[in-house]
Amino acid sequence: xxxxxxxxxxxxxxxxxxxxxxxxxxxxxxxxxxxxxxxxxxxxxxxxxxxxxxxxxxxxxxxxxxxxxxxxxxxxxxxxxxxxxxxxxxxxxxxxxxxxxxxxxxxxxxxxxxxxxxxxxxxxxxxxxxxxxxxxxxxxxxxxxxxxxxxxxxxxxxxxxxxxxxxxxxxxxxxxxxxxxxxxxxxxxxxxxxxxxxxxxxxxxxxxxxxxxxxxxxxxxxxxxxxxxxxxxxxxxxxxxxxxxxxxxxxxxxx
Numbered sequence: 001x002x003x004x005x006x007x008x009x010x011x012x013x014x015x016x017x018x019x020x021x022x023x024x025x026x027x028x029x030x031x032x033x034x035x036x037x038x039x040x041x042x043x044x045x046x047x048x049x050x051x052x053x054x055x056x057x058x059x060x061x062x063x064x065x066x067x068x069x070x071x072x073x074x075x076x077x078x079x080x081x082x083x084x085x086x087x088x089x090x091x092x093x094x095x096x097x098x099x100x101x102x103x104x105x106x107x108x109x110x111x112x113x114x115x116x117x118x119x120x121x122x123x124x125x126x127x128x129x130x131x132x133x134x135x136x137x138x139x140x141x142x143x144x145x146x147x148x149x150x151x152x153x154x155x156x157x158x159x160x161x162x163x164x165x166x167x168x169x170x171x172x173x174x175x176x177x178x179x180x181x182x183x184x185x186x187x188x189x190x191x192x193x194x195x196x197x198x199x200x201x202x203x204x205x206x207x208x209x210x211x212x213x214x215x216x217x218x219x220x221x222x223x224x225x226x227x228x229x230x231x232x233x234x235x236x237x238x239x240x241x242x243x244x245x246x247x248x249x250x251x252x253x254x255x
Contacts, residue, residue, distance in 0.1 A: 001013070001014055001034075001132070001152055001154055001155060001156050001159055002152050002153060002154065002155055003155070004155045004156070004157065007153065007155070010149055010150075010152055011034060011156070012034055013034075013134065014032050014033065014034060014156065014159055015032070015033055015034065015035060015036065015037060015041055016030070016031070016032050016119070016122075016163065017029075017030065017031040017032075017041050017042060017044070017045035018030055018045065018115055018118045018119070018122075019045050019046060019048070019049040020114050020115050020118055021071065021075075021193075021197065022079075022114060023196065023197075023200050023204070024193050024194075024196035024197040024200055025114060025176055025179065025193045025196070026071055026171050026193035026194060026196070026197045027071075027118060027167045027170060027171060027193070028049045028071035029045045029046060029047075029048040029049025029050075029071070030045060030048055030163065030164070030167060031044040031045040031048055032156070032159065032160040032163055033156075034156065037083065037084065038084060039084045039085075039087070039089045039090075041084070042080075042083075042084035042085060043089070043220045043221075046078075046093070046216075046220060047213075047216060047217050047220055049071065049073075049074070050072065050073055050074050050210075050211070050213060050216040051072065051213050052066075052072055052213070053066070053068075053069035053070075053071065053072065054066055054069075057069070057164060060157065060160055060161045060164060061161065062161065062164055062165065062168075064168065068168060068171070068172055068194075069167075069168065069171060070194075070197065070198070070201075071197065072210055073208040073209050073210040073211075074097050074099060074208070074209050074210075074211065074216065075099065075208060076099065076100065077099065077100045077101075077102060078090075078099055078100070078101055078102070079102045079103070079104065080101070080102070080103050080104070081103060081104050082103045082104065082105070085101060085103065086103050089222060092219050092220075092223045093216075093219045093220055096219045097209065097211065097216075097219070118170075121170060121174075122163065122166050122167070122170070125166045125169065125170075126162055126163070126166055129162065130154070130159075130162070131151045131152060131153045131154065132148050132149060132150075132151040132152030132153065132154070133148065133151075134148055170193065171193045171194050171197075172192070172193075172194050173192070174192065174193065175190060175191055175192055176191040176192070176193070177191075179191040179196075184203075185199070186199075222236075224236075228250055228251070229251070230251050230252075231251070232245075232251060233245065233250075
């Protein structure tokens, strides 16, 4: 990808996170950023899963209705792969909203094949339209290969717009060729993520909860103990203050 301020400047390869629904295969959350895979990126994706998708798409100039992407809320169980959600960071969210956290064994991507398949599906949709797409061909002058980095023309915002449109197509128009329906699912119901999602909400237990978006974000942030000093509230090597702390004299010491 290239910089929005200077398209001659290459800013790197994006990292994409998906949050998917196991039953319907609907993509309920996404995050596109430049950070390395980490809890910060996973946190953004989980927060996106609980946010209003109409407002989210509007930030990128895409107009949708609530029916086109109805996934708003938190599930009963979150499944990961012993990566970002294996640790104390996810515990606050788990305890606050009573969410079970499960992790698949290491080196077993087949145990979370739904999300693994998302990446292949989305890349197949986007590849023909992306300049600077990473291929298996060698790069560099010594090996006489083309440097795909020099072909990049999209900014982070433009790339995110393409990902969102690909997700909307997947959720609304894509038919699942390998979907294994349960016995109670009508045979006439198309195996489309959105239609399966709507059917599941109406006919299954429907345990999706919709807490306030700000409350979800607060519980996703790192939680730790801070120290009160004469310079301010010390947290992560930085000092903070607020009007309440000044009025109550938190930073004043009696010697």
